[in-house]
Amino acid sequence: MDAMESPVVKNKEDCIPGEVKEALKSLASKWEDVLDANALQVIPLKGAMTNQVFQIKWPTKTEQGSHKVLVRIYGDGVEVFFDRNDEIRTFEFMSKQGQGPRLLGRFSNGRIEEFIHARTLSASDLRDPDVSALIAAKLKEFHGLQMPGPKNVCLWDRLRNWLKTAKSMCPPEEARAVRLDAMEQEISLLEKELSGDQRIGFCHNDLQYGNIMIDEETKAITIIDYEYASYNPFAFDIANHFCEMAADYHTDTPHIMDYSKYPGLEERQRFLHAYLSSSGNQVKDIEVKQLLEDVEKYTLASHLFWALWGIISEHVNKIDFDYMAYARQRFEQYWSRKPQLFSQLSV
Structure with missing residues (x-):
């Protein structure tokens, strides 16, 4: 059960584990518009009650532009509520149906999603x-x-x-x-x-x-x-x-x-x-x-x-x-x- 809204604090790169940073840098290095894959900005999003959710931004070559993704770090103990593999299968199915964000990457305790511009x-x-x-x-x-x-x-x-x-x-x-x-x-x-x-x-x-x-x-x-x-x-x-x-x-x-x-x-x-x-x-x-x-x-x-x-x-x-x-x-x-x-x- 998550509720999210606008970013609430400035860069909080120390909020996310090293494994996640590496996954993000690897992802960003494949995008031609990103100036520096290491220059990621981490912005916690407020209101989540199950997971920790972050907006990640990189500066791009276009003036005042940025490339964004969403990182979701799963909450402790939530596996008692549902099967995470089932949820990922649902997520991927929904993505293929054009119903939600694309899955961009996974790590041991979470995933990287397309940032929806809505x-x-x-x-x-x-x-x-x-x-x-x-x-x-x-x-x-x-x-x-x-x-x-x-x-x-x-x-x-x-x-x-x-x-x-x-x-x-x-x-x-x-x-x-x-x-x-x-x-x-x-x-x-x-x-x-x-x-x-x-x-x-x-x-x-x-x-x-x-x-x-x-x-x-x-x-x-x-x-x-x-x-x-x-x-x-x-x-x-x-x-x-x-x-x-x-x-x-x-x-x-x-x-x-x-x-x-x-x-x-x-x-x-x-x-x-x-x-x-x-x-x-x-x-x-x-x-x-x-x-x-x-x-x-x-x-x-x-x-x-x-x-x-x-x-x-x-x-x-x-x-x-x-x-x-x-x-x-x-x-x-x-x-x-x-x-x-x-x-x-x-x-």
Whole structure:
């Protein structure tokens, strides 16, 4: 889960390991426009919660020009969340489909990516009706990608695996405070309730504003960072996106979610209509209504997903972010929303 914005400090070449510098210098030496492959400028990018991310620049022969790439150094312990080899395969597939940045190089604990000349969205961009419609259309396209390999829903296995990991890491009092012992039953309850006739597709599973970029000139949307991507119900991906509208990771308290910012009914309907109609089909109101119902129920799965992520991250990640407070908020939302969304279930 990464959110990025503009560079925040000047050259920080000492931030990156020697192995990475050598890989960068080797890469730059092959580019004719770079004046000096050794004259790299390292600029940390703010807001990442899983990885360390840097913009790398070299002066070029053109006046005031520079050649840029992105370096991503993987966070400690994140291999508990996903298989890094799977993520690289996804990254390379997406690149070949023209869906994201090209992979320029790899090193033992990270990679070098093409620098996309587009702007990362801000929290407020998600509320812009025009931008939201562009995101909806792009997400529909994303869901239609034919990723090689099995096309099985990953959500429930992932939740159970993360629960097992969280239980193994949590001290007893911490586990009791967030009712971890109740989660196995809750996951099974959700799976039973939601695993009916579902439309499945290749999902991003982390569609927050920092993972969406826009080209200001062409208005083209690019979805980046595929660490959590897998086959899942479309409704889960959309539900997760709606939940992310309550977040702003670039404040003094980035872990605090403001659920008063969860999109209202008209806003959700507008997004879903844009999503369903983006392929040129006529959309019936009943289709929007049914998808809206599915999406709302999948917000519960999203809350459990990121609550468990927060608990595990508290124990494996050194990035300055209050993961446990974030996890508690997601659990609180789960328990408060569950009776409204599943009134027929025991509370």
